[in-house]
Amino acid sequence: MKGYGQFCPVAKAAEIVGERWSILVIRELAAGSDSFNALRKGLPLLSPSLLSTRLKSLESAGVVGKTTLPRGGTRYRLTKAGEELASIVWELGTWGHRWARSDLSEDDLDPSMLMWDIHRTLRKEYFDPEQRTVILVEFTDYASRLRYWWLVIEKGEVDVCLKDPGHEVSFQITTDVRTLTAVWMGDSTMAREIRRGSITLAGPRQLKEDIGKWLGSNFYASVKPAR
Amino acid sequence: MKGYGQFCPVAKAAEIVGERWSILVIRELAAGSDSFNALRKGLPLLSPSLLSTRLKSLESAGVVGKTTLPRGGTRYRLTKAGEELASIVWELGTWGHRWARSDLSEDDLDPSMLMWDIHRTLRKEYFDPEQRTVILVEFTDYASRLRYWWLVIEKGEVDVCLKDPGHEVSFQITTDVRTLTAVWMGDSTMAREIRRGSITLAGPRQLKEDIGKWLGSNFYASVKPAR
DNA sequence: CGGTATCCCCCGCGATACTG
DNA sequence: CAGTATCGCGGGGGATACCG
Numbered sequence: 001m002k003g004y005g006q007f008c009p010v011a012k013a014a015e016i017v018g019e020r021w022s023i024l025v026i027r028e029l030a031a032g033s034d035s036f037n038a039l040r041k042g043l044p045l046l047s048p049s050l051l052s053t054r055l056k057s058l059e060s061a062g063v064v065g066k067t068t069l070p071r072g073g074t075r076y077r078l079t080k081a082g083e084e085l086a087s088i089v090w091e092l093g094t095w096g097h098r099w100a101r102s103d104l105s106e107d108d109l110d111p112s113m114l115m116w117d118i119h120r121t122l123r124k125e126y127f128d129p130e131q132r133t134v135i136l137v138e139f140t141d142y143a144s145r146l147r148y149w150w151l152v153i154e155k156g157e158v159d160v161c162l163k164d165p166g167h168e169v170s171f172q173i174t175t176d177v178r179t180l181t182a183v184w185m186g187d188s189t190m191a192r193e194i195r196r197g198s199i200t201l202a203g204p205r206q207l208k209e210d211i212g213k214w215l216g217s218n219f220y221a222s223v224k225p226a227r
Numbered sequence: 228m229k230g231y232g233q234f235c236p237v238a239k240a241a242e243i244v245g246e247r248w249s250i251l252v253i254r255e256l257a258a259g260s261d262s263f264n265a266l267r268k269g270l271p272l273l274s275p276s277l278l279s280t281r282l283k284s285l286e287s288a289g290v291v292g293k294t295t296l297p298r299g300g301t302r303y304r305l306t307k308a309g310e311e312l313a314s315i316v317w318e319l320g321t322w323g324h325r326w327a328r329s330d331l332s333e334d335d336l337d338p339s340m341l342m343w344d345i346h347r348t349l350r351k352e353y354f355d356p357e358q359r360t361v362i363l364v365e366f367t368d369y370a371s372r373l374r375y376w377w378l379v380i381e382k383g384e385v386d387v388c389l390k391d392p393g394h395e396v397s398f399q400i401t402t403d404v405r406t407l408t409a410v411w412m413g414d415s416t417m418a419r420e421i422r423r424g425s426i427t428l429a430g431p432r433q434l435k436e437d438i439g440k441w442l443g444s445n446f447y448a449s450v451k452p453a454r
Numbered sequence: 455c456g457g458t459a460t461c462c463c464c465c466g467c468g469a470t471a472c473t474g
Numbered sequence: 475c476a477g478t479a480t481c482g483c484g485g486g487g488g489a490t491a492c493c494g
Contacts, residue, residue, distance in 0.1 A: 003332075003334065003335070004248075004251060004272065005271075005272045005334055005335055005337060006251070006272075006335055006337070006340060007331055007332075007335040007336065007337075007340075007408060007412065008251075008254070008320070008344075008445075009320040009321070009322075009323035009324035009327065009328070009447050009450075010250060010251065010254045010316060010317075010319060010320035010323060011251060011323075011335075012323045012327040012328065012329070013319045013320060013322055013323030013327050014250040014251060014319070014323075015327075016323075016327060017244075017245075017250075017319070018244075018245060018247060018249075018250060019466095020245060020466080020467075021231075021467095022245075023237060023241040023244075023245060024231060024233070024235075024237065024238060024241060027235070027237045035475085035476085036475080036476050036477065037475065037476070037477095044232075045231065045232045045233075045468090046468095047467075047468055047469070047470090048476085048477065048478085049467090049468090049469095049477085049478070049479080049480095050466085050467060050468075051477090052476090052477060052478075053466095053467095061327065062326060062327075063326075072475085072476090073475075073476080074475095074476065074477085080453075081322075081325075081326040081453065084322055084325070084326070085322055085326075088315060088318050088319055088322060089237060090237075091315050091318070092237060092240045092241070092244065092315055093235070093236040093237035093240060094236070095236075095240055095308075095311055095312055095315060096236035096237060096238075096239045096240030096241075096243075097236035098308075098311070099289060099290075099308040099311070099312075100236065100239040100240050100242075100243060100288065100289075101236070101239065102239065104234055105230075105234075107230065107232055108230070108232055108233055108234040108238075109234065110232060110233070110234075113233060113234075117235075181234060185234065218235075218236075220236050223236075226307075226308065246486095247486080247487075248487095262455085262456080263455080263456050263457065264455065264456070264457095272488090273487095273488095274487075274488055274489070274490090275456085275457065275458085276457085276458070276459080276460090276487085276488090276489095277486085277487060277488075278457090279456090279457060279458075280486095280487090299455085299456090300455075300456075301455095301456065301457085
């Protein structure tokens, strides 16, 4: 059986959002991802086939809409119903941040997701739009493949890559995944971790001083936990 | 794998409310059920073993608290965190009523759930507290076992039973499950269904006239659907 | 009343590979 | 880039029976 056999609106809604990954797909769409592969980056543990299934199911539920671009790509977006649902998903996140915060479990630490999130919230306006800025992030607790990440800010766009783009590095952040995650989640602060020696910065003084501003933070970082 | 491998608060919350039946257990608790068997009545398709599992899981998530009565019974209640979560569940219901309303599917029609809901929302203050009132509901589309339901209002308490309690019947409602469900959900009105002949009332004139008031309605009945 | 215990099925989901 | 196809398994959960 799939449904709950209840006419109650809560049950009907639960049939939609209760499916595994549904809520997170909605979160990703609300956060601005609109292509299949962008969604995948925000949901690295979700297999493409299941993502496809979920998108179809959300589409038939009237939550997600789909547009085919003239060039052939496909764009997903939240419908009106989907946006209303997304606002509830954000509230759920606020609740989660207040009440369901575990100390960051090892399983939940993931440099790729963290970098993807950071690349989305980085405040581009702190950088010269006429120039290319390259920020290198080094995770000291990771081996070669996931150790170095490049953020390339250029023409108002931010790209994140795992391969050296070849450009001169303007700024470097050296730390471990747990520390940067904690800072990004608002559980710690940049200043504190620098003082403790858990984060090292290298580059122009101005960028160092402003990092608390230009490196964004998680949507919920300012929500006060309840316990 | 059970979790989502993400530190995002939405993911952490989704790990809790994403479990099958969790949302509905929270709804039932928020609606006032506090004992194991009361929860079962509101969730007839949920097996006792799974209800037990869910209650434990919600308890360890800090959403549900448990008290053992001196007499030996057990009472469940929402914690502070649970109540905050419940308010999101209600919003989800509002969303569901606006956007996820299907025309009442046959699978979702259930006389026992409907009667349980009605017994919870019936406005006792319309009845003489000094007297016993017995309301007989007859579902013409059901055979013997689930056809007749008695609502007994006495001393400010409402009981619902499937067996003739033996008292004199004060009022009778004759209809089918779909019609009464539609009225209770706000999709139709008592007056309209009486006019159509889908509902027949028998009893004192005053009770007939006031039925729109004393027979309660679903929490979401007044929410305007979006489509 | 207030739950456990057990059994077993089935299908959701994860993994991997592959195509237009 | 944007998905489909296929396969196999694990365990969630439904059913039922049973205890305190």
